[in-house]
């Protein structure tokens with residue numbers, strides 16, 4: 553099985569080209585591929601498959617030729633992955649499966665429009681963030697209030713009054729399972745000195761702490777903007793893996809940043825066994 557490795561601000565993925573939907577990928581296989589010692593290592597898997605061959609999404613995918621089948625590193629399925637869409641689009645262009653410019657991608661959360669050149673940053677229209685009130689995360693016995701934001705997948709974005717570096721995210725933050733029955737991605741967000749600039753760390757559902765999360769950065773900006781009494785504007789989000797730009801307007805949100813492919817290889821059958 554051919555694979556490509558890529559990342560977006562160090563949120564890293566194993567890309568599995570499966571244009572004809574020949575691959576049945578089990579959660580255990582995904583977890584083995586993503587294992588950083590016994591496998592290739594990644595925060596998640598992006599299976600690249602023709603949308604028309606995936607009945608669960610084909611009906612709502614419009615003209616999106618390619619479906620991003622995203623899996624977390626524990627093998628669980630997620631609705632959306634913002635950095636994943638950017639890396640997926642970079643792969644399509646570099647593989648000659650799409651031309652530079654704008655293209656629609658199918659995801660489990662709906663169609664996302666991605667814009668990119670032959671090289672350089674990738675921008676994705678992430679859709680309108682949905683805010684469902686407030687909730688709380690717990691870290692090391694301390695409670696942090698946050699905003700419940702849906703980016704197609706669930707987020708709890710907590711603006712905190714301290715630097716994010718000091719948080720112990722080696723253990724999953726606690727959350728209210730009655731609010732998030734399917735689990736949640738938890739962001740901790742600290743405003744920086746420059747206007748519209750925040751630092752963020754994230755504990756992702758199904759992957760643990762990662763060095764970046766695209767849907768999480770948009771949720772973080774929604775929470776930071778909400779705290780600042782703003783609803784639109786361009787924000788810089790500093791994550792452990794680099795910098796991303798999030799733009800909010802009344803209708804939608806955009807995520808812009810680097811997406812890089814770093815390796816090609818073959819997975820041996822023994823990893824799938």
Ligand SMILES: N[C@@H](CCC[C@H](N)C(=O)O)C(=O)O
Pocket residue numbers: 563624629630631632633634635636705706737756757758759762764765766767768
């Ligand atoms: N890293 C992703 C989000 C991946 C899915 C998430 N862990 C979930 O389960 O919802 C991103 O860049 O958005």
